[in-house]
Amino acid sequence: MNNPSSNSPIFIVGTSRSGTTLLRNILNQHSEVWIAEKETNYFADLRVKMAGFEQQPLSSEKAKLCQDYFLALTHKWYGEGGDPEQGWMKRQELVALAESLGSSADAYFESFCQLSAQRNNKTRWGEKTPKHIFHISEILTRYPNARVVCMLRHPGGVIASFRDKWKRLESKNVSQAKNSYNLLISSLIWKGAFRAAVEARKLFGEERIYIQRFEDLLTDPESAIKALTSWLSLDYQSSMLEVSLSNSSYRELFGKTGVSQKPMYHWREKLSDSEIAGFQYVCGSLLNEAGYEPEPIRASLGLISRLWITAPFGLLQTLFANRNRITNIPQYIWRRFRIAVLQR
Numbered sequence: 001m002n003n004p005s006s007n008s009p010i011f012i013v014g015t016s017r018s019g020t021t022l023l024r025n026i027l028n029q030h031s032e033v034w035i036a037e038k039e040t041n042y043f044a045d046l047r048v049k050m051a052g053f054e055q056q057p058l059s060s061e062k063a064k065l066c067q068d069y070f071l072a073l074t075h076k077w078y079g080e081g082g083d084p085e086q087g088w089m090k091r092q093e094l095v096a097l098a099e100s101l102g103s104s105a106d107a108y109f110e111s112f113c114q115l116s117a118q119r120n121n122k123t124r125w126g127e128k129t130p131k132h133i134f135h136i137s138e139i140l141t142r143y144p145n146a147r148v149v150c151m152l153r154h155p156g157g158v159i160a161s162f163r164d165k166w167k168r169l170e171s172k173n174v175s176q177a178k179n180s181y182n183l184l185i186s187s188l189i190w191k192g193a194f195r196a197a198v199e200a201r202k203l204f205g206e207e208r209i210y211i212q213r214f215e216d217l218l219t220d221p222e223s224a225i226k227a228l229t230s231w232l233s234l235d236y237q238s239s240m241l242e243v244s245l246s247n248s249s250y251r252e253l254f255g256k257t258g259v260s261q262k263p264m265y266h267w268r269e270k271l272s273d274s275e276i277a278g279f280q281y282v283c284g285s286l287l288n289e290a291g292y293e294p295e296p297i298r299a300s301l302g303l304i305s306r307l308w309i310t311a312p313f314g315l316l317q318t319l320f321a322n323r324n325r326i327t328n329i330p331q332y333i334w335r336r337f338r339i340a341v342l343q344r
């Protein structure tokens with residue numbers, strides 16, 4: 001088997017609930033590709049903590065922190081307190097590969113992804129963390145040969161899925177999911193993520209940044225996947241259409257496998273007119289730029305006032321609900337809202 005590091009890695013990013021899991025499942029059906037099943041949040045979390053040692057040999061204490069971070073991901077999802085000794089990955093395997101790659105924080109990240117690919121007999125590794133949409137520059141600076149796929153979904157679909165996410169969670173996670181949702185904050189994050197993708201494509205070029213619309217995957221999955229695999233320098237394989245819909249908010253609508261168009265505009269039935277008017281007000285002309293036709297609903301002055309008056313409370317509530325997942329709060333806020341609010 002070829003060494004996974006000989007191929008350009010694939011990163012999937014985008015807003016939460018934009019179809020990144022669907023795309024990961026599609027790519028993982030390819031005989032050569034494996035996108036790690038667990039979101040590492042590495043560029044937003046551990047790499048921030050390891051500033052200055054991203055590509056430098058680590059002390060034994062820092063190395064242990066990196067090892068435990070990634071080993072825990074093979075036991076439970078990020079932020080759920082996984083036990084480093086209870087997952088499938090062996091510490092000695094992770095250490096040995098990381099040492100061969102330089103014993104740095106980045107080396108541990110790459111080793112985790114490579115070992116995940118090797119475990120599934122794949123030769124090209126990748127990683128999927130939606131919030132890395134705000135860290136594309138760091139990703140491509142570290143991995144110049146990487147390809148970044150930015151998932152884009154209609155903000156109505158993102159917001160409806162995110163708003164109702166708590167209904168599909170275990171009871172211990174319900175409160176966090178409910179408190180993480182705020183219409184204005186969610187709309188601004190969509191706006192910031194889309195602008196981040198467009199900005200990255202202008203900066204790094206279309207050969208390194210690909211914007212994949214969720215709706216195009218559903219409307220004509222074969223054509224969309226053929227275009228994407230061509231861009232990734234992969235052969236198209238029909239097996240890529242046989243995807244699992246686990247963790248999908250629409251699984252109950254059309255079964256366990258396959259691609260359906262039903263999720264595309266289901267948000268129109270879920271969201272109220274005021275919610276639609278609210279996200280359209282925030283996203284503005286970016287809807288047209290992203291290829292989406294706005295609904296004929298206008299936001300009233302009262303609605304606009306309520307959105308902005310409640311924004312500070314909504315932001316604080318979101319930050320508090322996710323406090324264990326945010327390494328640097330000022331940086332978290334700046335990366336998401338600078339491009340959404342300040343850029344014109």
